[in-house]
Amino acid sequence: SQTIHQWPATLVQPVGSPLSLECTVEGTSNPNLYWYRQAAGRGLQLLFYSVGIGQISSEVPQNLSASRPQDRQFILSSKKLLLSDSGFYLCAWSVDRGTTPLHFGNGTRLTVT
Amino acid sequence: GNSVTQMEGPVTLSEEAFLTINCTYTATGYPSLFWYVQYPGEGLQLLLKATKADDKGSNKGFEATYRKETTSFHLEKGSVQVSDSAVYFCALIFSGSARQLTFGSGTQLTVLP
Numbered sequence: 001s002q003t004i005h006q007w008p009a010t011l012v013q014p015v016g017s018p019l020s021l022e023c024t025v026e027g028t029s030n031p032n033l034y035w036y037r038q039a040a041g042r043g044l045q046l047l048f049y050s051v052g053i054g055q056i057s058s059e060v061p062q063n064l065s066a067s068r069p070q071d072r073q074f075i076l077s078s079k080k081l082l083l084s085d086s087g088f089y090l091c092a093w094s095v096d097r098g099t100t101p102l103h104f105g106n107g108t109r110l111t112v113t
Numbered sequence: 114g115n116s117v118t119q120m121e122g123p124v125t126l127s128e129e130a131f132l133t134i135n136c137t138y139t140a141t142g143y144p145s146l147f148w149y150v151q152y153p154g155e156g157l158q159l160l161l162k163a164t165k166a167d168d169k170g171s172n173k174g175f176e177a178t179y180r181k182e183t184t185s186f187h188l189e190k191g192s193v194q195v196s197d198s199a200v201y202f203c204a205l206i207f208s209g210s211a212r213q214l215t216f217g218s219g220t221q222l223t224v225l226p
Contacts, residue, residue, distance in 0.1 A: 006156075034214075043218035044157075044202065091176055101147050101206070102214060104156035 003029035003112030006091045006105030012110055019064075019078040021108050026072065031093040033052040034102060035066055038088040050074060086112045115140040119217035125223050126193055134188040134220045136177075144205040146170075146179055146186040151200040151219070158211035160188075160201070185194050193224045 006023045013019060025031050035047040046059045048066035053073050063082060067075045074091060088109055092102040120135040136143070145164040149157040161170030166181035175190045186203060203217040 044216045092157075101145075101159045101162055102157075103159070104149075106118070106156040107154075109154075 002093075002103065004103060004105040006092060006108060008108060010109045011041075011111070013081050013110065015083055015112055016080045019076070019081055019085070019110070021076040021089055021110075023074045023076075023105055024072055025081065025093045026076075028072070028093070030071060031095060033068060034092040035074065035076050036090040036092065036104075038090065038107075040087070044090070048081065067083055081112045084113050086110055090110070100108075115144070115165045115205060115207075117215050117217035118206055119201075119203050119220050122200075122219070123221035123223060124226050126214060126222070128195055128224055128226050130224075132188070132190040132193045132221070132222070133196075134201055134203075136186045136188065136217060138186065138203075138215075139186050140184075140207075142207060143181070145209050146177070147204045147206070147224045148175070148177055148186070148188050149202040149204060149216075151202065153199070157202065161208050193222075195224045198222055198224045201217075 005025045016092055023094055033050045036044045037047055038044050048056055050068045050086050053068055064078050088107050090107045091105040094100055094102045118137050118214050140150045147162045148160040150160045160175055161172040161177055163170040163179035166179055169178045177188045179186055197199045200219045200221050202219045206214045
């Protein structure tokens, strides 16, 4: 069966520090991968998605970036965090067949101080 | 563009009450529809889905019917429990497109004993 791992679960970082969140998927090949952000009391915002290694699409211009160095690994990064980057970050995967749903990781709670 | 409109929250009910969370969508074509649930501090879990008109998705006592004529996918449960307290998201996706997954803003449900 497929599983998705996301870490760390919680993170407190000062403004201006770098960020690296990692997500890996097991049990499937060539998944579509996604990064979403959920700000406090708000809905889900799609940040990045990837349909293959090295293929990244950005939905919202900001100081975050994403990379996919391996088929089942998706990394969210920032060189310098802003206060507004605080939120709950969710990684997700899907297979690109028909209308199958997305499957989410447990999320990372990021607090920028 | 595509959009999903959910009932404004928060919703507070007593245990064993009847639940309805309204969801309507705007889309060109016929998407697949989903309900996701997010328990406190966790990622999103797929609750149920429907892929074509008049389909009924069901899981854990929750039901939703894909109504093409009213472009709706309302979530219902006949008797809620305290353990159903969570945030519920309605979402739609089109076949063959990795980026066309659209979420509603989420509805917070609290069930009191």
